[in-house]
Amino acid sequence: MPKKFLLDMYVNRCLRCGGCMAVCKTHNRTPEGVHRIRVITFDEGEPTETNMPMPCLHCNEPPCMYVCPTKAIYKRKEDGIVLVNKDTCIGCGYCLMACPFGAPQFEKGTFGNRGKMDKCTFCVEPYEQKDEQGRLIQREPKPRCAMVCATGHLLAGDADEISAKLRERVGYRMSRGVEKTFLTF
Amino acid sequence: MALSAMKMKRRSFLKLAAAAGGAAALGKYFKYSGAELFEPVAAQEGGEKVELIKTICIHCSVGCGILAKVANGQLVDIEPWENHPINRGRLCSKGASIPASINNDRRLKYPMKKEGGKWRKISWEEALTEIANKMLEIREKYGPDAIFFAGSAHVSNEAAYLQRKFMAFWGSNNIDHQARICHSTTVAGLGNTWGYGAQTNNFNDMRHAKSIIFFSNPAEAHPVSFYHIYKAKQRGAVLICADPRFSRTAAQSDLHLQFRPGTDIPLVWGICYEIITNGWVDEEFVRLRTHGYEYAKEVILQYPPEVAEEITGVPAEKIKLAAKLLAENRPGTLQYAMGATQHEVGTHNIRAFAILQLLLGNAAKSGGGVNAFRGHDNVQGATDLAVLSNTLPSYYGLSEGAWKHWAKVWGVSYEWLQGRFASKDLMHAKGATMSRWRDLVLAEETGDKIGQPTPIKMAIFWGHSTPSQAGTYLVKKALEKLEMLVIVDPYVESAAALPERDDGIILLPACTNWEYPGTVTNSSRQVQWRNKVIDPLYDSKPDVEILIALAHKLGFGEEFTKNFKKLPEDIYDKEIRVGARVIAMRQSTWRLKRQEEYDYVFNVETLRAEGGPCDGEYWGLPWPCWNDEHPGTPILYRNEIPVAEGGHDFRAKWGTKAPDGKTLLSGINGHAELNPDGTPGPGWKLDLTTDYKKLIAANKVPYGRGRARLWAWNLPDPVPVHREPVWTPRPELARKYPTFEDKVYGETHFRIETKGRSIQERDIFEKEIHKAYPLVFTSGRQVEHQGGGAMTRANPILAELQPDMYVEINPKDANDRGIKDGDVVWVHTYRGYELGHYRSRIQVKAKVTRRVPPGVVFLPFHWAGMFETVEYTQRFPEGTKPIVIGECANTISPPGWAPETQMQTTKSGLCEVTKAGVIPEAIERLAKA
Amino acid sequence: MEFPYYVMEFPGYQRWGWEIALYIFLGGVGSGALITAAVTLLLGKETKIARAGAYLAPPLLIVGSVLLLLDLAGIKAMLRAMLVPLTFTNITTSWMARGAWILLVTLLVAIAFAYSLATDKRYSRTLALLALPLGIATALYTGLLLKGARFVPLWNSGELPLLFLTSALTTGIAATLLLASVKEYSKLRGFLAALLVLLLIEAIEVPLYFFIIGEQGDIAVKSASAILSGAYSIAFWLVLMFLGIIIPILGLGYVLITRKAAALPAFFALVLLGGLTLRFLFVHGAIKAFVVPLI
Incomplete structure (x- = not known):
């Protein structure tokens, strides 16, 4: 089953506590300005205020992969994780323009332009992909952002598992609290 | 190291x-x-x-x-x-x-001393010797009370306890810490209502609530608590948020009650009015387990929702809806934090909350209770172990009996202890507080009466931040006037740089809490063992070791460390566990360590261990935990379960009969406080050897089974009534609901002359400052920063996530003043008048948002590095200044102190916002007058 | 997309900078000049003008490519990017990879073309036949490159490559004639007529583009309105439309009627200015959409 992120917009809404962003930076050691996940807020201060953590959603048909001129972006066969090979990335920024979610991130590079692309790896690789001996560092696909998400808003894992979890959660709320929900509106 | x-x-x-x-x-x-x-x-x-x-x-x-x-x-x-x-x-x-x-190179790496305007690296030996010599010199010249010790809620229980013990051995009660300006009114409010001033339930228990009413902003201040709150929401709980600000918590709630800052009591009474008039009161609970309902009812009936609407600005319809939701969804829990406590009427706000829960019958049950969310990681522990000027550890107070009890624990004689003090009176008198210590330094300048022989001449800041203290101008002047200032902190706290002085500051690098083991009590009284992760980095030392070294330098080291062989466990097991009997903080460290090892056996719903070596224990052994077999008490005052299982009852703390002649003992198996042998008497808290087995076997609660007091006859307002904030924007209401009279505070209040009503008279009625400063000021937290922010603002990740200090202002107010989002603005107030400085102002960024209603501005308080529009980071030692800096919101917080605890007011003041560089004429005129 | 979603403006993303805008302009002018030269040669007219176009194309394309390289991650990435066949492997789906190939081949052909015109003219016609489609491909590809970024709604229209092609032709002709500096009106007449027609097409196409792009949703409307009536309106109406298109049209019409060629270089310069403004407007005025999946 492909690995996916899922956002619960129904019950456990995001509080923008920043745990995901902070743990990502701690765990993956991304430099300043590179956020593999970041929280977007819209309608701040309005009754419709919504916060959304936006990691890479590891699309089934990733636009970034299609537009990458050097095939640096690839989707792993075994679990569908979209990764970037920094050896072949030339930092053109085309993926940034093509991604609907703003997942590709760039550190400040030469001439004040962007550096190589970095993106969410489902925690399988840190920012410095290689160790001292030049071997690729590989870790379990267990995103720390979803593990620390204080509200459980951000779900990660196999697509069928997390969708079942969300379905259960929403159903529970709808069946137990529906009258009370009406009371307040 | x-x-x-x-x-x-x-x-x-x-x-x-x-x-x-x-x-x-x-x-x-x-x-x-x-x-x-x-x-x-x-x-x-x-x-x-x-x-x-x-x-x-x-x-x-x-x-x-x-x-x-x-x-x-x-x-x-x-x-x-x-x-x-x-x-x-x-x-x-x-x-x-x-x-x-x-792992941050902005940490303070070695002891430093400021000499001739320059910071110089010194050795630990030199630093401690110099501090000790100065302390002894001051003791010689002015007496032991000329030193103020600001302790910390960011240290382990052991270090907090040693801080209190250190000052007891030094011979002064001038010790205080964050809890004074954080939840001291909780202790007074809840303590006076039902016995213990702590969160009654716990975070996990909020899962069982059917309704939750927030009086603070846990979404930003305690985000992880939402793990449990959302569980309740999933199960159909109704969330109501009462907050002057449309906070992130309000955004997640079903109903938002947007009231004017400082009007919590009329809002709660409006809800209670509906509950009483509609017959939603839990009659049985009120009859059997409370006292004074008739007095409370009499007051509450003066605040129908329409009156509440007039005072608070919340539509009466919404108040009625809130009451209906709370009544129909029981059990419901009530959550609050600093937004409710930091008022002159803080104690009464909290009592109103407790009375609401008592009327609904939500107190003393799972899913109910009053959940006071505390601030720092160990502020509950530091409060219990009394880094406070008004009590000895475990809320014994400062009476002769209390001193004798602790003298026995410490293995010293009462007479020896008394010899350390300047006089017996000062030994039993409450000391200086965090909110007013600077006035005790500046007493000569301000002309305030003081309750000790000399003003304070030296201060030790042991993990306490400056930005959290109201009235930064006075704090700065006080820091400049001190003969010596000692700051112990892992980072360079802004107190080191704020004062414009060239010498007399010593900085000691304490290690962080991950570099020394210890116990830590969280908000819900759960004591957890915090393991040491790494050795102290750089040349930093653990708090416990620094305190003991300093005690040795001062000549009482032998007596101080008499009971300790193995540090830090012995501090807990040999002293805290033996002496802290009022709250029965009698967990042994080995049990805490065992719980940590078998973490997986605990049920997340009940927090109870299921099987395994810890079978039946509650996580963290929340106090009261009577002995090594007791599982702890995760939910206070549940009387339907046996004492051995964590049951007990409201405390019988005020005797058996109230002044009106009615009984104060519970209607269900009520009894007075007991001696260990089962006879009535206060022996349960004074006996150092008993483990209460006999009482618990008989299902007797050592401190008695009493009633909750809706009518607290010992407080200035036995039943809470509305009192306008000292600086109110509504003078007509201040005439009807005036703040506390000056005489309530006595001649001196915590050793300093304190005023209430006369400030209101002068500023609001005579000078009419609300005309020059029409906006209501309130303050709060940002999720990325903690406390004074010395640590979080130096953390590159957090500094990147939240680099800004700002003022939130409604678009209406902003447009009236020609301010756009992102502009640099000045926020003015009248603070500093004590020293003839009538124009405090801060320079911040404007954040134009509808989070705040028109007429209210909000500022986060974590910031330091600028004072009255001028940056002072050049005064930090090289390489230690925080990454992001900002103005301190408390520079412009209002005057006003609670008559019970000297709590400062920071949540309802007056201010005016203008573009940077603009001083309105009205303010100019007021300053000249 | 299958799921319900909400599109908002992407907060604070790293835009493409002036390098890309300038590259698209230079690439357009270069390819336009190449097309002009090839057509001129194939129709057997003025070799001076053909030579001017052929000489102009390679340096412009080279400068453009260097700008493109400057935008990359670093020296290493630049060196690697120069090895086009080894680096730009994803020609099946990526317009940037295809573009790199097109640009490389066009550049080589343009150099050969210029060389052949300068020395012996044996292969000129063959090379011109090659250069013509390649020039058109280069001009179209700059549009397709932008169109390929689907989530910048301003760019997401099939009209864009055509618009860029038109602009490439007008600026290419203008630049070629500017360099050729032919004074005789008779030699210029055909070119001026072609330029006038193309400019008239552009005069309709450019404003029309910003009106029809509204179909792409709110963000496209937002960026289009920023260009038509917002922050970029002066650049659009005054510089691009008035100076860059209207004035040259009037000027060329005037020249065609009166047959006085003296003021022509000024009009050519204005056409180039208009082309440059157009590219900058498209790169800087673009707003990236952020798709909020409401799952």
Whole structure:
């Protein structure tokens, strides 16, 4: 089953506590300005205020992969994780323009332009992909952002598992609290 | 300490991180399974050990567990502790970025001294000798009370306890800490209502609530608590948020009651009015377990929702709806924090909350209760162990009996202790407080009467921040006037740089809480063992060791450390556990360590261990925990379960009969407080040997089974009534609901002359400052920062996530003043008048948002580095200044102090916002007058 | 997309900078000049003008490519990017990879073409036959490159490559004639007529583009309105439309009627200015959409 992120917009809404962003930076050691996940807020201060953590959603048909001129972006066969090979990335920024979610991130590079692309790896690789001996560092696909998400808003894992979890959660709320929900509106 | 650790470079750091990462997967990708991740794993190369150490977060009072990943003695990463019963691995931005706070080269690396305007590195020996000599000189010249000790809620229980003991041995009650300006009114309010001034339930228990009413903003201040709150929401709970601001909590709630700052009581009474008039009161509960309903009812009936609407600005319809929702969804819990406590009427706000819960019958049950969310990681522990000027550890007070009790625990004689003090009177008199110590320094300038022989001449800031103290101008002047200032902190706290002085400051580097083991009590009274993760970095030392070294230098080291062989466990097991009987803080450290080892047996719903060696115990053994067999009391005052299972009742603290002649003993098996042998008497808290087995076997509560008091006859307002804030924008209401009379505070209040009504008379009625300063000021927290922010603002991750100090202002007010989002603005107030400085102002960024209603502005208080529009970071020692700086919101907080606890007012003041550089004429005129 | 979603403006993303805008302009002018030269040669007219176009194309394309390289991650990435066949492997789906190939081949052909015109003219016609489609491909590809970024709604229209092609032709002709500096009106007449027609097409096409792009949703409307009536309106109406298109049209019409060629270089310069403004407007005025999946 492909690995996916899922956002619960129904019950456990995001509080923008920043745990995901902070743990990502701690765990993956991304430099300043590179956020593999970041929280977007819209309608701040309005009754419709919504916060959304936006990691890479590891699309089934990733636009970034299609537009990458050097095939640096690839989707792993075994679990569908979209990764970037920094050896072949030339930092053109085309993926940034093509991604609907703003997942590709760039550190400040030469001439004040962007550096190589970095993106969410489902925690399988840190920012410095290689160790001292030049071997690729590989870790379990267990995103720390979803593990620390204080509200459980951000779900990660196999697509069928997390969708079942969300379905259960929403159903529970709808069946137990529906009258009370009406009371307040 | 290991200087080699100091030289850790980024390169080797990355290498270690890579090793740690590579080790988990051994170079080749394999399918993840939960078990592998949390086993300590050996690194691939060079046999480096990678360990995962269970420890507790150092930031807020939720007490989240974190696994620290340590490779080669260095902290390289953290992992979620998924078995921790409170947070199940969940963390907010502060907890998730702790490695960047600990491995940070902005930390204070060695003791430093300011001499001739320059910072100089000195040795520990030199530093401690100099401090001790100065202390002794001041003692000689002015007496022991000329020293003020600001303790900390950010240290372990052991260190907090030693701080109090240190000042007791030094011979002064001038010791205080954050709890004074944080939840001191909770202790007074809840304590006077039902016995203990602490959160009654716990975070996990909020899952069982059917309705939750928030009086603060836990979404930003305690984000991880939402793990449980959302569980309740999933199960159909109604969330109501009462907040002057449309906070992130309000955004998640079903109903938002937007009231004017400082009008909590009329709002709660409006809800209670509906509950009483509609017959929603839990009659049986009120009849059997409370006292004074008729008095409370009489007051509440004066505040129908329409009157409440007039005062608070919340539509009466919404108040009625809130009452209906609370009544129909029981049990419901009430949550509050600093928004309710930091008022002159803080104590009464809290009492109103407790009365609401008592009327609904929500008190003393699972899913109900009053959940006071505290601030710092160990502020509950530091309060219990009394880094406070008005009591000895465990709320014994300062009476002769209390001193004798603790003298016995400490193994010294009462007479010896008394000899350390300037006089017997001062030994039993409450000391200076965090909110007013600066006035005790500046007494000569301000002309305030003081309650001790001389003003304060020296201050020790042991992990206390400056930004949280109201009236920064006065704090700055006080810091400049002191003969010596000692600051003990892992980072350079802004107190070191704020005063414009060239010498007389000594900085001591304490290590962070992950560099020394100890116990820590979270908000819900759960005591957790916090393991040491790494050795202290640089030349820093643990608080406990610094205190003991200083005690030796001062000549009472022998007496001070009499009972301690193994540090830090003996501090807890040999003294705290023996002496802290009022709150029965009698957990043994070995039990806490055992719980930590068997974390996985605890049920996250009940927090109770199911099987295993800890069978039946509650997580953290929340006090009262009477003996080594007792499971702890996760929910206070439940009388339907036996004492041996964590049951008990409201405290019989005020005798058996109220002044009106009615009984104060519970209607269900009520009895007075008992001696260990079962006879009535106060022996339960004075006997040092008993473990209460006999009483517990008989299902008797040692402190008695009493009633909750709706009518607290010993307080200025026996039943809370509305009192307008000292600086109110509604003078016509202030005439009807005036603040406390000056005489309530007595001649001196916590050793300093304190005024209430006369300030209101002068500023509001005579000078009419509300005309020049029409906006209501309120303050609060940002999720990325903690307390004064010395640590979080120096953390590169958190500084990147939240780099701004700002003022939130409604678009209407902003447009009236020609201010646009992102403009640099000045926020003015009338503060500083005590020293003839009539124009305090701060320079911040404007954030134009509808979060705040028209007429109210909000400022976060974590910031330092600028004072009255001028940056002072050049006064920090080189390389230690925080990454992001800002103005301190408390520069413009209003005057006003609670008559019970000297709590400062920071949530309802007056101010005016203008573009930077503009001073309105009205303010100019007022300053000249 | 299958799921319900909400599109908002992407907060604070790293835009493409002036390098890309300038590259698209230079690439357009270069390819336009190449097309002009090839057509001129194939129709057997003025070799001076053909030579001017052929000489102009390679340096412009080279400068453009260098600008493109400057935008990349670093020296290493630049060196690697120069090895086009080894680096730009994803020609099946990526317009940037295809573009790199097109640009490389066009550049080589343009150099050969210029060389052949300068020395012996044996292969000129063959090379011109090659250069013509390649020039058109280069001009179209700059549009397709932008169109390929689907989530910048301003760019997401099939009209864009055509618009860029038109602009490439007008600026290419203008630049070629500017360099050729032919004074005789008779030699210029055909070119001026072609330029006038193309400019008239552009005069309709450019404003029309910003009106029809509204179909792409709110963000496209937002960026289009920023260009038509917002922050970029002066650049659009005054510089691009008035100076860059209207004035040259009037000027060329005047020249065609009166047959006085003296003021022509000024009009050519204005056409170039208009082309440059157009590219900058498209790169800087673009707003990236952020798709909020409401799952």
